[in-house]
Amino acid sequence: MFEYNFSVTIQLLTECIYFVTNTKNHMMDPLQINDFTPSRDRQKLLREQEVLDQVFQLLKAPFMPRQGVTEIGPLLSSLSDLSEGRNEVFKTMFQLCYSLLRYSQVSYRKNQEFLAEKFGQIQEQIGHDLLAEDTMTAVLHNNPKLLEKYVKTPHVERFVELIVIVKDYRFLDYLADLCVCRGEANKKVQELICNSVLSEKHRDILMETKLVRVAFFMHQLDLLAQMCQEQQYLAIDPPPERKLLNISQQLPAELVLKCMSDARLPCEVRASFARLMLHLHVVRGSPLNAIRHARLWTDIPVEVKLQSFSYKITSLEGYSDGGRARVGDQFATDVCPSFSFTKPILKNDAASVANNKLTYEMVTLAKALAQFGYYMFDNLLTLTENLLNIVDNSPYSPQTAHSVSQGMSMIHRVTQSMIGSGSRKLCDGPIMRNSEKSNIEDSGQAKESRQLLVKTKLTVAEILQVRFSGDYESSIRFQMIKNMPFQFVMDVRRDYRITMALSWFKKNFPCDENGVLSRTANINERMAHELYETIYQSKCGHELHLDCSDGQLLLAILMQVSLLEFG
Known part of the structure; x- marks a missing residue:
């Protein structure tokens, strides 16, 4: 009778999961239902x-004394008893x-608040492979009000404690997920x-770690x-009186x-370092204002050269660099490329996720x-052309491969220039292939690869500030980076x-200091044509094309983005 009751309870929980997720196939593992349309009526019920x-109550029952003629122990x-085989x-x-609780709150505010009020009980059972932590983070995901109301120091300390004890990178991800809500830092x-993490008690979690468990180290960088993110000073440069670890000093920009840039490292680790470079060292101060x-x-030059034109000096105001040690916009000429690709690098297959x-x-870093104003205008145009080649899906050609390599190298050189550490050689070995097989299905990897491809192309479009029609956020099911508040490349070019x-x-119609013309202006059709030729048909005019092909490559990429499958 005892075993029968347990089997009935498990079957009842399973049926409830199928009910709330509206799953027709009852042969499916109830713990692995990921793609379903929530039914608010069923969740409410x-x-x-x-x-x-x-x-x-069921989650507490096994630990409560059993009532009877005489009280029996729980x-x-x-x-910890749950780790024993007899308690499976x-x-x-x-x-x-916990799976039922997690499914019941998807996209339903009232159930999310109900579960948030039970965080105390849920927290007690975190770290024992019961899916308690998954339920807790699912409730808080993209929920800023619940985050601020219910996440307190004990919750954070519990996750940090589990990182120390279990050494499982999932708990690093849980903390990272709590930091950012709807793409914005909380x-x-x-x-x-x-x-908690940067205190003297716990700082060895992040800094005194050898690169043995690559996955764990990568998730540390992500955290x-x-x-x-968004210039959190306690992480980037905390005041000395707080006695917190200074990440900027522990992980300087040069390192x-x-x-x-080290091609011997796996692509995922290098991506994590690129993201850390972005938030730790690049995003400081205020971005460039509108042109x-x-x-x-009197400020108009008599002669304009592409290489010497500085939009930051002549056309911007109110810019603050946040106290960074900047060394101008000179590139280190002998730095090896970060990448050495011989074919287009964006693919939508499962093997190309990393x-x-x-x-x-890297493209996000370039953005x-x-x-934040690290590019001179001519370099900005070169960057634009190279980025277009990076995201182009056209058939492979040696010229495209050369542009791709140049584009990645340029991003690296600008970052090197930002650091101001001088020219140095970086290793440029073959990319290591990750020998570990992912647990994700090939179809899931292919979908993630397609999403990354779309995100990369739209990030390039944001650098160019090309306006798309349609709601891409709902189409591709992830939150895109918001449009920058100024027409960046287009405005600088204009x-x-x-x-x-x-x-x-000014050159053809000189005037004195009072603004009086030296001679009578006589603008005719010939002069108008000369002005047109100067602006649009001269060598400088042709260099203003974003792709050196009269906009044809840009148009082709916009068509590629429009025809992508966003599912």
Whole structure:
């Protein structure tokens, strides 16, 4: 009778999971239902009929004394008993309970609040492979109000404690997920995590780790990047009185650049270093403001050269570099390329997930370098052309391969210039292939690879500020980086052309300091044609094409993005 009751309980929990997820195939593993459309009516029914209350009672029952003629001890004395083989049935029951709770809250605010009020009980059972931590983070995911209201220091300390004890990178991911909500940093939770992870008690978790367990180390880097996102000063440069570990000193820009450029490391690790470089060292101060086209006549140069044109000096105001040690925009000429590709690097197959991830992070880094003013105008145009070649899906050609290699090398050189550490050779060996087989199905990897491809192309489009029609966020099912608030490359290019036109007028129609023309202006059709030739048909005019092919490559890539399958 005892075993029968357990089998009935497990079957009942399984049926509840099938019910709330509206799963027709009852042969499916109830713990592995990932893609389903939530039914709010069914979720509401579970809460209002107190099924969820009974689940929480069931999670406590094995540890409670049993009532009878004489009081009998509990079935389990502690959670550690669940690791014993004879208690496997309890572990299965607990996993089904937490899976049911997790499915019941998907996209349903009231159930999320109900579960958040039970975080105290859930937290006690974290770290025993019961899916308690998955349930907790699922409730908090993309939920800023619940994050600020319910996540306290004890919750963070519990995850950190489990990192020390279990050494499982999943708990690093849970902390990283708490740092950012809907693509934006949650400052309050970030501070809680920084105060715990970077304290003297726990700092060895992140810094005194040998590169033996590559996956664990990679997830450490991801957590650090999330902690630094949106210029969180407690992670980047904490005040001395807080006695927190200074990540900027422990991982200086020179070291991060060397690691993200080391082709001997797996692509996933290099992608994590590139992301850390972005949030720890590049995003400081304020981004460039909008280009202002108005200017004084006296400030207009008589001669305009592409290589010497500086939009940051003539056309920007109110820019702050956040106190960074900048060395100008000179490139280190003898730095080896970060990449050495001989074919187009963006593919949508399952085997290219890691490579696409690295490419996406490098393109995102290039976007930030442009956004925070590290490029001179001629380099910005070169970057644009190279980025278009990187994301182009056209058939392979040696010219495209050369442009791809140049593009990746340029991103590296600008980052090197930002650091100001001088020229140095970086290793340029063959990329190591990760010998470990992923547990994810090939179909899932292919889908992730397609999503990374789309994200990379749209990031390039954001650098160019090309406007798309349609709601891509819902189509590709992930949150895209928000559009920058200024027409970046397009505005700079327009500003350069305006400067060329004004310079032509100043040269052909000189005036004194009072603005009086030296001779009568006589603008005719010939002069208008000369002005057109100067701006659009001269060597400088042709260099302003974003792809050196009269916009044809840009148009082709926009068509590629439009025809992509976003599923």
